[in-house]
């Protein structure tokens with residue numbers, strides 16, 4: 001079996017593959033923006049590309065859409081068709097950008113009809129298809145308005161309707177909600193999920209927000225420096241980060257570095273700051289005593305003054321607390337370093353806390 005076949009096997013998703021990018025590398029001059037990246041998305045799947053600024057998300061989207069040519073790629077297929085030699089306009093995918101790029105001198109309906117007109121669809125047919133698309137984003141009643149007479153959220157829904165009205169196999173969305181305020185963003189997240197389910201189109205969605213990725217995706221691909229740091233279902237990245245990078249990115253508040261002292265099945269103990277802490281292994285390597293590793297625990301899993309036999313207990317001194325509306329964050333100093341705890345139903349920290357702790361099942365140990 002060739003290397004390429006092995007990679008395709010490994011990446012095979014349960015749905016038919018709508019997108020296959022295998023071994024793609026792209027240089028901008030001497031900058032390696034993508035480093036041997038492979039991505040597969042199934043038919044009707046909502047795949048999110050997550051990562052911090054400069055990690056290569058937009059570059060990946062551009063090689064899919066045809067706006068950039070990879071310096072090297074073993075395969076680049078949409079709907080099973082090799083698209084490496086096809087220009088952007090001949091690929092069966094459409095991109096929705098953060099800045100809607102709508103035509104201000106046209107009406108809402110004319111904007112949505114535009115792609116159909118370019119494809120030579122008759123006037124009546126394109127009007128009907130545009131109105132159906134506007135119906136789906138709940139803006140049919142504003143079809144004759146000018147773009148300038150609409151809110152940001154409405155403009156983004158029109159940009160979306162304009163993109164899916166031509167029925168592409170894949171919709172590429174580059175931070176489409178980035179320009180909206182928080183309330184509207186949350187509403188639009190739900191609306192986008194509903195539209196995606198309704199259309200059954202494969203969505204490849206870029207965001208730098210872990211919360212947005214967790215809410216919307218079937219699968220998340222976390223990027224770092226042009227490579228894939230971790231890939232999996234939202235719960236995989238949230239509950240079983242395989243490195244300190246993923247743990248921190250997915251909001252694990254407390255991460256401690258140490259050396260493995262014992263391995264017992266999936267239970268791994270770590271020597272950290274004079275203590276032995278124990279958690280569940282979630283790394284990709286096989287854990288071995290003497291190897292460096294990190295332990296991560298979410299603030300909400302830290303218990304104050306634990307009375308029962310938790311595996312991990314530390315003496316702690318309260319430093320400060322910050323009330324955040326929905327929850328209270330409390331900072332402690334301990335012999336393994338600062339530890340943050342979170343309480344959901346308090347405005348003040350309880351008095352006299354001397355010890356904190358967490359269960360081994362409430363934390364993960366992973367590769368550094």
Ligand SMILES: Nc1ncnc2c1ncn2[C@@H]1O[C@H](COP(=O)(O)OP(=O)(O)OP(=O)(O)O)[C@@H](O)[C@H]1O
Nearest residue numbers: 028031033051052053054055056057058059060208
């Ligand atoms: N046209 C270009 N010329 C040179 N370098 C570029 C170009 N476009 C992007 N880069 C570099 O390639 C890397 C990846 O950029 P990319 O835009 O893909 O990141 P991103 O994850 O989408 O970031 P952001 O979230 O800020 O949009 C970065 O180091 C960036 O500076």
